[in-house]
Amino acid sequence: MLPIQTNHSEHKFTILCIDDETSNLKILSTLLRGDYQVIASKQASEGLAKAIETQPDLILLDVVMPEISGFELIVQLKNHPNLHNTPVIFITGLQSPADEAMGLKLGACDYIHKPFNASIVLARVKTHLEIVRQRRLLERYANIDTLTELPNRRKWDLDTAERIKVYKPHPELSFVGIIDIDHFKLYNDRYGHQKGDTVLRKVSNQIAQYLHAFGGHLYRCGGEEFFFFLPTTQETSIEKLLQGCLQAVRALALEHEDSPTAPIVTVSIGVATCSFANAAEVNSALNQADQLLYQVKHSTRNDYCC
Ligand code: GH3
Ligand code: MG
Ligand code: MG
Ligand code: MG
Numbered sequence: 155m156l157p158i159q160t161n162h163s164e165h166k167f168t169i170l171c172i173d174d175e176t177s178n179l180k181i182l183s184t185l186l187r188g189d190y191q192v193i194a195s196k197q198a199s200e201g202l203a204k205a206i207e208t209q210p211d212l213i214l215l216d217v218v219m220p221e222i223s224g225f226e227l228i229v230q231l232k233n234h235p236n237l238h239n240t241p242v243i244f245i246t247g248l249q250s251p252a253d254e255a256m257g258l259k260l261g262a263c264d265y266i267h268k269p270f271n272a273s274i275v276l277a278r279v280k281t282h283l284e285i286v287r288q289r290r291l292l293e294r295y296a297n298i299d300t301l302t303e304l305p306n307r308r309k310w311d312l313d314t315a316e317r318i319k320v321y322k323p324h325p326e327l328s329f330v331g332i333i334d335i336d337h338f339k340l341y342n343d344r345y346g347h348q349k350g351d352t353v354l355r356k357v358s359n360q361i362a363q364y365l366h367a368f369g370g371h372l373y374r375c376g377g378e379e380f381f382f383f384l385p386t387t388q389e390t391s392i393e394k395l396l397q398g399c400l401q402a403v404r405a406l407a408l409e410h411e412d413s414p415t416a417p418i419v420t421v422s423i424g425v426a427t428c429s430f431a432n433a434a435e436v437n438s439a440l441n442q443a444d445q446l447l448y449q450v451k452h453s454t455r456n457d458y459c460c
Contacts, residue, residue, distance in 0.1 A: 166191045167283050168208060172201035172227070173216035173245070178268075182214060182245075185272050186279065198222035202230055205237055211286050212279060217246035217257065225260055232261045239289070241282045245270055299374040301351060302358045310373040310381050317383070317430040326386040329460075330436065331425035332443045333361060333399075335378040336455040337413040344412045353408055353419055354378060361421070364402040368395060381440070384425075396423055396458040404456075420456035422447055 168191040171182045179194040195201035217224035231237045243264040244257045254265045297309040342350040362372040370384040408419040424447030428439035446459035
């Protein structure tokens with residue numbers, strides 16, 4: 155996840171300046187380096203390479219350059235999957251409304267005329283970086299469940315799409331699974347919703363930590379239901395790994411006196427293999443995991459099925 159920077163953060167925003175005139179780069183660097191980390195590039199192609207490599211937070215871009223124009227370069231920047239959200243401000247001697255309109259149409263967030271006024275550049279840079287900060291904050295909150303602080307269902311969908319995108323033929327099989335707390339309604343009835351919330355937090359964080367050690371990720375996808383992704387396990391069999399997961403929850407020894415399963419909080423798990431070839435395959439694996447979870451729920455609970 156992207157870092158969230160604030161004006162007070164020790165980690166400064168990075169600004170990439172691309173301009174074919176050394177004197178412009180020097181003035182911009184001097185102007186900005188007090189508050190920001192500045193990277194400068196005299197050539198458009200080198201600027202693109204630096205943008206890809208450093209993923210700056212903002213790009214200041216000249217238009218008239220010998221090799222590739224700023225108008226051509228912004229198209230490449232906006233087409234790059236890791237840069238399409240990076241704000242670009244044109245700083246240029248081209249002053250006609252038609253040029254300005256073109257720059258904005260191509261995706262620039264702002265357009266500043268040369269010779270530029272230092273205070274105006276600083277003010278506009280600050281404004282656009284504040285928008286960057288707010289967008290990252292929103293992105294982060296959109297992907298996190300506030301109670302458990304685990305990734306949420308939306309993040310599961312995004313990560314699943316990403317896994318499908320990087321799918322290559324003959325992948326190693328990985329696993330998807332569903333975990334559900336046993337007799338949780340009875341827990342709430344006996345101990346109250348607030349203590350229930352605490353149990354949700356403790357149990358889910360324990361499982362997330364456990365799965366993390368095996369390269370797995372846990373997501374809160376329903377009230378007391380969690381999806382997980384787990385890569386192929388080389389050293390440990392999936393059975394052993396799931397037994398370890400159940401044991402990690404039991405080790406918390408959270409009292410649940412009304413549970414017909416055990417006097418402590420337990421969970422049940424359904425797991426299926428998945429190669430992430432396409433969305434239909436993932437859905438089918440999740441359905442299978444759900445059915446296997448259902449089987450556990452209708453036998454002993456506090457167990458897994460795969
Ligand atoms: P089973 O073993 O079959 O899963 O039984 P269960 O009682 O856990 O299953 P059921 O689906 O009937 O109940 C789920 C309960 O989870 C009901 C609901 O009150 C509780 N729950 C869901 N979300 C939250 C939450 O955010 N906080 C708390 N405290 N309880 C929640
Ligand atoms: Mg120029
Ligand atoms: Mg449930
Ligand atoms: Mg339950």
